[in-house]
Amino acid sequence: MISRSAYLSAEERREVTVETVIDLAAEQNPTDITTGAIAKRMGVTQGALFRHFPSKDAILQAVMEWVSERLLTRIDKATSAAVSPLDALEAAFTAHIEFISEHPGVPRMLFGELQRAEQTVAKRMAHTLIQRYGERLGRLVAEGKERGELAATLDDKAAVTLFIGTIQGLVMQSLIAGDVKRIRASAPGAFELYRRAVEAAR
Amino acid sequence: MISRSAYLSAEERREVTVETVIDLAAEQNPTDITTGAIAKRMGVTQGALFRHFPSKDAILQAVMEWVSERLLTRIDKATSAAVSPLDALEAAFTAHIEFISEHPGVPRMLFGELQRAEQTVAKRMAHTLIQRYGERLGRLVAEGKERGELAATLDDKAAVTLFIGTIQGLVMQSLIAGDVKRIRASAPGAFELYRRAVEAAR
DNA sequence: TGATAGATAGTAACTAATTACTAGCTTTTG
DNA sequence: CAAAAGCTAGTAATTAGTTACTATCTATCA
Numbered sequence: 001m002i003s004r005s006a007y008l009s010a011e012e013r014r015e016v017t018v019e020t021v022i023d024l025a026a027e028q029n030p031t032d033i034t035t036g037a038i039a040k041r042m043g044v045t046q047g048a049l050f051r052h053f054p055s056k057d058a059i060l061q062a063v064m065e066w067v068s069e070r071l072l073t074r075i076d077k078a079t080s081a082a083v084s085p086l087d088a089l090e091a092a093f094t095a096h097i098e099f100i101s102e103h104p105g106v107p108r109m110l111f112g113e114l115q116r117a118e119q120t121v122a123k124r125m126a127h128t129l130i131q132r133y134g135e136r137l138g139r140l141v142a143e144g145k146e147r148g149e150l151a152a153t154l155d156d157k158a159a160v161t162l163f164i165g166t167i168q169g170l171v172m173q174s175l176i177a178g179d180v181k182r183i184r185a186s187a188p189g190a191f192e193l194y195r196r197a198v199e200a201a202r
Numbered sequence: 203m204i205s206r207s208a209y210l211s212a213e214e215r216r217e218v219t220v221e222t223v224i225d226l227a228a229e230q231n232p233t234d235i236t237t238g239a240i241a242k243r244m245g246v247t248q249g250a251l252f253r254h255f256p257s258k259d260a261i262l263q264a265v266m267e268w269v270s271e272r273l274l275t276r277i278d279k280a281t282s283a284a285v286s287p288l289d290a291l292e293a294a295f296t297a298h299i300e301f302i303s304e305h306p307g308v309p310r311m312l313f314g315e316l317q318r319a320e321q322t323v324a325k326r327m328a329h330t331l332i333q334r335y336g337e338r339l340g341r342l343v344a345e346g347k348e349r350g351e352l353a354a355t356l357d358d359k360a361a362v363t364l365f366i367g368t369i370q371g372l373v374m375q376s377l378i379a380g381d382v383k384r385i386r387a388s389a390p391g392a393f394e395l396y397r398r399a400v401e402a403a404r
Numbered sequence: 405t406g407a408t409a410g411a412t413a414g415t416a417a418c419t420a421a422t423t424a425c426t427a428g429c430t431t432t433t434g
Numbered sequence: 435c436a437a438a439a440g441c442t443a444g445t446a447a448t449t450a451g452t453t454a455c456t457a458t459c460t461a462t463c464a
Binding site (some may be wrong): 211212253 | 438439440441442443444
């Protein structure tokens with residue numbers, strides 16, 4: 001609950017900052033989101049940001065933390081309700097697309113962090129997130145193969161890479177079209193193809 | 203031919219500049235490639251760049267031009283030697299991966315340009331490149347369906363998106379691993395999955 | 405209940421570094 | 435010698451981050 005008083009609490013301000021950065025990332029190149037731009041969007045001076053964060057990288061760290069928690073939680077929730085590994089993969093796919101539709105800045109922040117040359121904390125966090133995500137997917141793929149639902153000859157790593165790539169392809173499409181909402185419409189068709197790629201022959 | 207004299211000709215300098223930018227993009231975030239960094243890498247002062255390019259965006263334009271020409275030429279050459287649409291898709295895939303292995307900065311530049319908020323000329327050129335690329339792929343897919351080589355029920359657009367996504371997935375993997383060369387090893391497995399996704403049932 | 409003190413949220417105006425870009429001059433080349 | 439390539443030394447704008455200050459909130463105590 002955000003209080004209605006003139007000042008926000010430290011916790012509230014941190015929360016609002018993170019959400020503002022993700023908002024901004026939907027509109028512009030993540031690497032040129034300046035502290036000034038963040039502050040302006042929040043209706044606060046630039047200096048005020050540094051009351052709550054020691055550095056810009058600390059802000060980006062908080063963003064990555066926010067993303068990690070929310071995304072993985074959603075994926076876990078979605079997959080746990082599934083009745084089979086393939087069903088779980090589809091649920092994860094849909095949940096991920098849903099998440100991106102709500103927060104189009106997220107994939108851009110992630111990719112932006114990964115592109116960094118310097119080894120910042122935020123970059124390492126992006127790294128970890130994708131690794132954890134990949135592990136979850138890998139487990140589903142392995143289980144699917146065991147159950148005979150996915151092709152026995154399937155290369156696990158390639159299956160995980162393609163899963164993420166499929167989503168990234170959609171993101172790129174939306175980047176080109178300049179229309180994030182369309183990603184939702186294209187998602188089912190994209191997953192249909194993915195399913196064909198990994199499913200056991202029937 | 204690059205002359206061995208103290209000064210390069212205008213044409214040579216432009217060429218070297220473009221290659222330097224692509225080199226740098228392999229190592230750092232494309233958006234923070236500064237004119238100073240480009241000049242330093244070339245062993246020239248920063249001001250000298252502006253003898254040959256009116257602005258930084260003009261440099262990026264030249265880069266996108268370079269990429270467009272080279273990439274599309276390679277793809278065309280690769281597909282023209284193929285004996286069937288699916289074979290052509292594989293050839294295009296391999297050629298693209300080959301190109302990326304040689305110039306890891308290229309996908310990063312492209313994605314970087316697409317992420318831009320401002321409508322620069324370079325961004326529009328990136329746009330056009332991908333569009334043209336997509337058209338070529340779309341034609342192959344349509345032809346493959348006609349010939350019964352690809353699934354008749356296949357969604358053409360989704361097939362094109364997945365093709366590009368598959369490559370992007372590999373790029374992301376290499377970004378995470380910090381090892382561009384590995385992309386070559388993973389490529390065949392990735393295309394195998396793509397083939398399963400689009401191929402007609404046998 | 406109300407005054408007040410301590411803590412905290414926020415501001416304004418800096419700094420030092422970096423950015424793209426320019427002007428005027430010197431060196432090289434054909 | 436003249437044109438072109440390069441250099442030196444700047445510019446103004448923008449960046450992350452700092453500092454000294456003020457506004458606001460909250461808890462305590464008479």
